[in-house]
Amino acid sequence: MIRLVVVDDHPIVRGGLRDTFADIEDIVVVGEAGDGAEGIERAKLLAADVVLMDLRMPGMDGVAATAALRKSAPSARVLILTTFDSESDVLPAIEAGAIGYLLKDALPDELMRAVRAAARGESVLAPSVTQHLMGQVRRPRAGTLTDREKEVLQLVANGSSNREAATALFIGEASIKTHLQHIYDKLGVRDRASAVAEGYRRRLLT
Amino acid sequence: MIRLVVVDDHPIVRGGLRDTFADIEDIVVVGEAGDGAEGIERAKLLAADVVLMDLRMPGMDGVAATAALRKSAPSARVLILTTFDSESDVLPAIEAGAIGYLLKDALPDELMRAVRAAARGESVLAPSVTQHLMGQVRRPRAGTLTDREKEVLQLVANGSSNREAATALFIGEASIKTHLQHIYDKLGVRDRASAVAEGYRRRLLT
DNA sequence: CTGCGGATCCACCGAACGGTGGAGGCGTAA
DNA sequence: TTACGCCTCCACCGTTCGGTGGATCCGCAG
Numbered sequence: 212m213i214r215l216v217v218v219d220d221h222p223i224v225r226g227g228l229r230d231t232f233a234d235i236e237d238i239v240v241v242g243e244a245g246d247g248a249e250g251i252e253r254a255k256l257l258a259a260d261v262v263l264m265d266l267r268m269p270g271m272d273g274v275a276a277t278a279a280l281r282k283s284a285p286s287a288r289v290l291i292l293t294t295f296d297s298e299s300d301v302l303p304a305i306e307a308g309a310i311g312y313l314l315k316d317a318l319p320d321e322l323m324r325a326v327r328a329a330a331r332g333e334s335v336l337a338p339s340v341t342q343h344l345m346g347q348v349r350r351p352r353a354g355t356l357t358d359r360e361k362e363v364l365q366l367v368a369n370g371s372s373n374r375e376a377a378t379a380l381f382i383g384e385a386s387i388k389t390h391l392q393h394i395y396d397k398l399g400v401r402d403r404a405s406a407v408a409e410g411y412r413r414r415l416l417t
Numbered sequence: 418m419i420r421l422v423v424v425d426d427h428p429i430v431r432g433g434l435r436d437t438f439a440d441i442e443d444i445v446v447v448g449e450a451g452d453g454a455e456g457i458e459r460a461k462l463l464a465a466d467v468v469l470m471d472l473r474m475p476g477m478d479g480v481a482a483t484a485a486l487r488k489s490a491p492s493a494r495v496l497i498l499t500t501f502d503s504e505s506d507v508l509p510a511i512e513a514g515a516i517g518y519l520l521k522d523a524l525p526d527e528l529m530r531a532v533r534a535a536a537r538g539e540s541v542l543a544p545s546v547t548q549h550l551m552g553q554v555r556r557p558r559a560g561t562l563t564d565r566e567k568e569v570l571q572l573v574a575n576g577s578s579n580r581e582a583a584t585a586l587f588i589g590e591a592s593i594k595t596h597l598q599h600i601y602d603k604l605g606v607r608d609r610a611s612a613v614a615e616g617y618r619r620r621l622l623t
Numbered sequence: 624c625t626g627c628g629g630a631t632c633c634a635c636c637g638a639a640c641g642g643t644g645g646a647g648g649c650g651t652a653a
Numbered sequence: 654t655t656a657c658g659c660c661t662c663c664a665c666c667g668t669t670c671g672g673t674g675g676a677t678c679c680g681c682a683g
Contacts, residue, residue, distance in 0.1 A: 359660065360659095368610060370607060370608060372608070372638095372639065372640090373640075374639085383663090385664090388640080390660085390661095401576055402576060402578070402641075402669090403610040403641090404610045404612070404613045407614050407617075408574035565630065578670090588632085589631070592630070595630080595631075598671080608671075
């Protein structure tokens with residue numbers, strides 16, 4: 212039996228979901244909430260297996276609630292159910308720890324399969340969401356170069372060879388190479404020249 | 418007899434120079450000026466052979482005055498005499514058409530030899546200035562990358578290897594390398610990474 | 624027509640770089 | 654304590670790059 216908590220600021224939506232799961236044998240809606248903070252409370256109190264979470268809500272939004280829930284109740288899987296699939300919605304939600312991301316135009320059947328999958332710890336994503344992820348999820352997020360990495364990139368931009376950068380930072384050449392590899396991974400490039408270009412585009416360099 | 422005009426905004430300096438040349442047989446200070454515009458006027462009016470020009474002056478500065486003088490009175494040689502030898506001072510002055518560049522810590526003897534050299538159309542540079550020039554004067558000036566060179570640099574910034582850039586532009590890899598060498602020369606760098614950095618700093622790249 | 628700048632191409636070479644797959648230390652958050 | 658992220662370092666290897674010194678062709682301006 213999967214214990215489900217529904218978090219959405221629209222009563223209509225909550226009601227619709229309650230109905231949808233009403234006569235499903237292995238899923239029971241044990242609680243509801245109208246915003247993120249309340250949702251966290253209910254999920255913990257009621258030992259939810261899966262939390263159906265809307266993103267755009269007054270007060271604490273879905274992303275913040277998801278992140279908080281991942282910390283305070285890791286066993287509760289958060290399944291995003293929302294209207295929007297823009298990059299600016301999807302990425303933060305995934306990063307916050309959502310296990311799945313569905314759109315509200317999903318069929319009831321898809322929704323139930325997704326809930327069961329989430330309960331098992333599997334990910335279900337709406338097709339359009341998958342697109343966004345393919346290219347993006349790999350890069351640990353723009354602008355997340357560490358301070359050290361930024362230093363290295365700046366030196367490279369200023370014309371330092373690996374050896375010179377190593378001398379400047381009082382570390383070994385091998386470390387510079389490692390930092391650069393990480394920089395390449397994070398920026399999605401393959402060489403120092405385009406890393407520098409990306410650095411400027413993302414305003415990491417001066 | 419070398420007809421000399423002194424352009425400097427400090428009366429003290431002008432006086433010192435007048436004294437310095439007072440009992441020199443082949444040099445006569447025929448006029449003085451306190452800023453660039455006045456200097457141009459005097460130099461033309463008095464048919465100066467050599468103009469001793471300060472760089473930092475109120476009103477029209479030495480660089481602008483030098484450039485203007487080169488056009489309106491090409492026979493007057495402009496010899497820069499200033500306190501500063503930073504790159505940002507030296508290069509514009511040379512490009513503006515100055516025939517020599519001395520620092521104010523020069524000995525009177527050096528100064529006189531420089532004036533005579535200037536009058537003959539020869540260049541005399543302070544040693545530290547020479548350093549700046551060696552590597553820099555060749556570059557025809559920032560932002561003067563040809564269209565082709567900008568294309569190459571943009572490709573490099575976007576992660577292209579030389580081979581890939583060659584394919585993209587339907588030319589040989591050797592040409593890409595040549596273009597890059599020219600780019601390095603013009604931007605004053607030694608590798609593609611810092612060339613890209615300079616490209617962004619000079620707003621040549623997007 | 625001659626010079627000059629721009630664009631194209633060539634060969635050769637050593638040095639630097641990028642890719643891979645590690646490993647250990649260290650502080651912090653869980 | 655256990656993870657995890659970050660920083661540090663290592664070896665090996667093939668590829669690419671940068672440096673040098675040429676060369677030809679074209680168009681434009683003097």
